[in-house]
Amino acid sequence: MSASMGQLALTALLCTPALGALLLAAIPRYRLAAAVNVSVCALTLASAAALYRHRPQPSLYLLVDDLNTVFLVVGALVGFSTSVFSAGYIAHELQTRRLKVQDLRFYHAMYQLLMFAMNLALVSNNIGLMWVAIELATLTTVMMVGIYRSKEALEAAWKYFILGSVGIALALFGTILVYLAAQEHLGQGMAAMAWDRLAASSAGFDPSLLNLAFVFLLLGYGTKVGLVPVHAWLPDAHAEGPTPISAVLSGLLLNVALFALLRFKLIIAGNSHVLAPGPMMVTMGLTSLLFAGFMLYRRRDIKRLFAYSSIEHMGIITLAFGLGGPLASFAGLLHMTMHSLTKSAIFFGVGYISQLEGTQRTADIRGLTHSQPLLGWLLVLSVVAIAGMPPFGIFTSEFLLVTSTFPRSPWLAIALVAGLLIAFSALALRLQGLAFGDTDKRHRLPAWRLAPMTLHLALVAAAGVYLPGPVVAWFRHVASQLG
Amino acid sequence: MSPLDSDIAHLLAGSMVLLSFLLLYQDRMFALLNVFAFHAFALAGSVAWQAYLQRAPHLFITALIALLFKGVIIPIALRRIVVRLGIHRSIETVVSIGPTMLFGIALVGLSIVVMLPVTQAEGPFVREDLAFALSVLLLGFLMMVTRRNAVSQVIGFMSLENGLVLAASGARGMPLVVEISVGFSVLIAFMVISIFLFRIRERFDTVDLQALDLSRGESS
Numbered sequence: 001m002s003a004s005m006g007q008l009a010l011t012a013l014l015c016t017p018a019l020g021a022l023l024l025a026a027i028p029r030y031r032l033a034a035a036v037n038v039s040v041c042a043l044t045l046a047s048a049a050a051l052y053r054h055r056p057q058p059s060l061y062l063l064v065d066d067l068n069t070v071f072l073v074v075g076a077l078v079g080f081s082t083s084v085f086s087a088g089y090i091a092h093e094l095q096t097r098r099l100k101v102q103d104l105r106f107y108h109a110m111y112q113l114l115m116f117a118m119n120l121a122l123v124s125n126n127i128g129l130m131w132v133a134i135e136l137a138t139l140t141t142v143m144m145v146g147i148y149r150s151k152e153a154l155e156a157a158w159k160y161f162i163l164g165s166v167g168i169a170l171a172l173f174g175t176i177l178v179y180l181a182a183q184e185h186l187g188q189g190m191a192a193m194a195w196d197r198l199a200a201s202s203a204g205f206d207p208s209l210l211n212l213a214f215v216f217l218l219l220g221y222g223t224k225v226g227l228v229p230v231h232a233w234l235p236d237a238h239a240e241g242p243t244p245i246s247a248v249l250s251g252l253l254l255n256v257a258l259f260a261l262l263r264f265k266l267i268i269a270g271n272s273h274v275l276a277p278g279p280m281m282v283t284m285g286l287t288s289l290l291f292a293g294f295m296l297y298r299r300r301d302i303k304r305l306f307a308y309s310s311i312e313h314m315g316i317i318t319l320a321f322g323l324g325g326p327l328a329s330f331a332g333l334l335h336m337t338m339h340s341l342t343k344s345a346i347f348f349g350v351g352y353i354s355q356l357e358g359t360q361r362t363a364d365i366r367g368l369t370h371s372q373p374l375l376g377w378l379l380v381l382s383v384v385a386i387a388g389m390p391p392f393g394i395f396t397s398e399f400l401l402v403t404s405t406f407p408r409s410p411w412l413a414i415a416l417v418a419g420l421l422i423a424f425s426a427l428a429l430r431l432q433g434l435a436f437g438d439t440d441k442r443h444r445l446p447a448w449r450l451a452p453m454t455l456h457l458a459l460v461a462a463a464g465v466y467l468p469g470p471v472v473a474w475f476r477h478v479a480s481q482l483g
Numbered sequence: 484m485s486p487l488d489s490d491i492a493h494l495l496a497g498s499m500v501l502l503s504f505l506l507l508y509q510d511r512m513f514a515l516l517n518v519f520a521f522h523a524f525a526l527a528g529s530v531a532w533q534a535y536l537q538r539a540p541h542l543f544i545t546a547l548i549a550l551l552f553k554g555v556i557i558p559i560a561l562r563r564i565v566v567r568l569g570i571h572r573s574i575e576t577v578v579s580i581g582p583t584m585l586f587g588i589a590l591v592g593l594s595i596v597v598m599l600p601v602t603q604a605e606g607p608f609v610r611e612d613l614a615f616a617l618s619v620l621l622l623g624f625l626m627m628v629t630r631r632n633a634v635s636q637v638i639g640f641m642s643l644e645n646g647l648v649l650a651a652s653g654a655r656g657m658p659l660v661v662e663i664s665v666g667f668s669v670l671i672a673f674m675v676i677s678i679f680l681f682r683i684r685e686r687f688d689t690v691d692l693q694a695l696d697l698s699r700g701e702s703s
Contacts, residue, residue, distance in 0.1 A: 128658065158633075162627065162636065162640070165640055166624065166627070166640075166643075169620065169643055169644065169647060172647050172651075173616075173617070173620060173647060173650060176647075176650050176651055176654050176657065179654055179657055180602070180609070180613075180654050183654070183655060183656060183657075187656075188655050188656025188657075189656050189658060190658050192656075193658060208600070208601040208602075208603070209601055209602065211601075212597065212598075212601050
C-alpha cells in the first residue's frame with residue numbers, strides 16, 4: 001500500500017512540472033500563467049511531502065531514499081515560495097517593460113522545466129540519468145539568465161554556459177570512469193550505472209580508476225556547486241538574471257549539484273583502497289569560504305554581494321560533508337537546508353528592493369528601514385541570519401560544525417572560524433549602509449508579496465530555537481548514512 | 484581480437500587527436516569548420532568500428548549521429564552563420580601557434596601518463612582508447628581557452644564532446660541512454676549557442692568575446 005502510494009507520489013513529482021511546462025508554454029495571459037505556475041509548484045511540493053512518508057520500490061532508474069527526500073522537500077518548498085514571489089516580481093517587470101508578454105510564456109515554461117530537471121536529478125538512481133538531468137537544469141537556467149538580453153545578461157549567460165559545459169563535460173568523463181570500474185563486477189549494461197548497486201558493491205572496484213573518476217567528478221560537479229576556483233560563472237549569473245532565478249539558483253541548483261557529489265562520495269567511501277574523498281572536499285570548501293569571505297568586501301552590486309555569500313556557504317557545506325562523521329554531516333545537512341531558505345528569502349527581498357529603488361548598486365541604496373520599514377527590517381533579519389547570528393538556524397549549524405571540528409583538527413577549525421568572522425564583518429558592514437541612514441524615499445509594497453520571505457525567515461528562526469524531534473531523527477539517520 | 488582490429492581502432496582514435504591539433508592552429512573560419520567536419524568523421528568511423536568489434540549495433544546509431552549531425556549539418560549551419568555575420572574573411576589571431584602546440588603535446592603526454600597506469604585492469608584496447616579520448620578532451624579545453632571568437636569556442640566545445648563520445652563508446656556495453664543523450668545534449672547546446680550568437684550579433688555587431696568582456700557589472 002505504502003509502496004504504491006509512493007509510486008504515485010513519485011510519478012506526480014516528475015509529471016506535474018513536466019506537464020506544467022507544456023501547459024504554461026501555451027498560456028499567453030500573465031495572471032493566469034502566474035496562478036498556474038504557483039499551483040503546479042504547490043502540487044509538486046505536496047508530492048515531495050508524500051514521498052517522505054511513502055517510499056516507492058527502487059528501480060534501475062529511480063530511487064527514493066532518506067538522503068534525497070531531504071533535498072526534494074527543501075527544493076520543492078523553495079520552488080513553491082519562489083513561484084509566489086515570482087508572480088509579484090514579474091508583474092512589476094511587465095509594468096516597467098523590462099520583460100515583454102511573449103517572454104513570459106518562455107519564462108514560466110522554463111521555470112517548470114527547471115523544477116522537473118532538478119527533481120529528476122534528485123530521484124534518479126542511474127548516474128547517467130542524473131548527469132542528463134543536471135545538464136538539462138543548467139541549460140534551462142542559462143536561457144533564463146539571458147532573458148533580459150541586455151549586454152550584461154548575455155555576457156553572464158555566455159560565461160555560465162561555457163563554464164557550465166566544461167564542468168558537465170568533466171563530470172561525464174568521471175561518470176564514464178565509474179562505469180568502467182563497475183562493469184567488471186556488475187556486468188555490462190544498466191546495472192553498472194545504478195547507484196544503489198554501485199554503492200553496495202564498490203568495495204571490489206578498481207581503486208585507481210575510482211580515484212581518477214572522483215577528481216573529474218569533483219571538478220565537474222564542483223563547477224555547478226560554485227566552488228572556488230571554478231566559481232566564476234556564479235556571481236554574473238546571479239546578478240544579471242531575473243531575481244527569482246537567482247533565488248532558485250542559490251537555493252536549489254547548487255544543492256542539486258552538491259547532492260550529485262555526495263552520491264559519488266558514498267560510492268567511493270565503500271572502497272577502502274581509494275584515496276579518501278573527504279580531504280579534497282574539505283580543501284575546496286575551505287578555499288571557497290575564505291576566498292568568498294574576502295570578496296564580499298569589495299562588492300558594489302547587491303545581488304553580486306549575496307552571490308558571493310552563496311559561494312561562501314556552499315564552501316561551508318562542502319567542508320562539513322567532506323569532514324564527515326555523524327555530527328559534521330548533520331551540521332552540513334542542517335546548514336544546507338537553512339542556507340536554501342535564508343538565501344532565497346534574501347533574494348526575494350533584494351528583488352523587490354532593486355525594483356523599488358531602480359538600481360542594484362549598493363552605493364545608491366540607503367535607509368531601507370525608513371523607506372520601506374517592513375521589507376527593510378525583514379532584510380536586516382535575514383542578513384543577520386545568513387551571517388550566522390543566533391537565534392537563527394544557521395547559527396545552530398555553524399556552531400555544530402565548529403564544535404565538531406575542534407577536537408578533530410584544531411587548525412582547520414581556526415581557519416573555519418576565521419572565514420566565518422571575515423564574512424560576518426563584511427556583511428555587517430554592507431548591511432549598515434543598506435538598511436540605515438537617512439532617506440526621503442517612501443515605498444509601499446502590498447503585504448502579501450512579503451509572505452514568502454516571512455515564511456522562510458520564520459522557519460529559519462524556528463529551527464534555530466527548536467528543531468522538532470522527527471526532523472532531528474530524520475537528519476541524524478541521513479547523516480549516519482553519509483558517514 | 485586480432486592485431487589488425489586494434490590497429491584500425493588506434494588509427495581512427497589517433498587521427499582524432501591529430502585533427503584536434505589541426506583545430507588548434509586554424510585561424511580562418513572556413514578552414515576551422517572543415518577540420519571540425521573531419522574530426523566528426525573520424526569520430527563516426529571510430530565509433531562504428533567499436534560497434535563492429537563489440538557486436539553492439541546500437542553504437543552504429545551513435546556513429547550515424549556523429550556523421551550526419553556533427554559532420555554535415557552543424558558545419559553547414561555554422562558556415563551559414565559565419566557568412567551571415569560577415570566574419571568569413573576575418574582572420575582570428577590565435578595565441579601564437581608554437582606555445583599552443585607545445586602545450587597541447589604536453590597535455591597529450593599528461594593524459595597518457597595518467598590513463599595508462601590507472602586502467603591496468605582493463606584490456607589494452609580500452610586503455611588506449613581512453614587515453615586518446617582524454618587527449619581529445621583536454622585539447623578541446625585548450626582550444627576553448629585560447630580562442631576569443633564565439634564560433635571557434637563552440638567548435639572547441641564540440642571537439643571536446645567528441646572526445647567524450649569516444650570515451651563512452653570505448654567503455655564496453657555502456658548503455659545507449661548515455662550516448663543518445665550526449666547526441667541530444669549537443670543538439671540542445673548547439674541551439675542555445677546559435678540563439679546566443681544571433682543575439683550577440685544583433686546587439687554588438689561583433690562575435691568577438693573580447694568586446695563582450697568589457698563589463699563585469701561593477702565598472703561604474
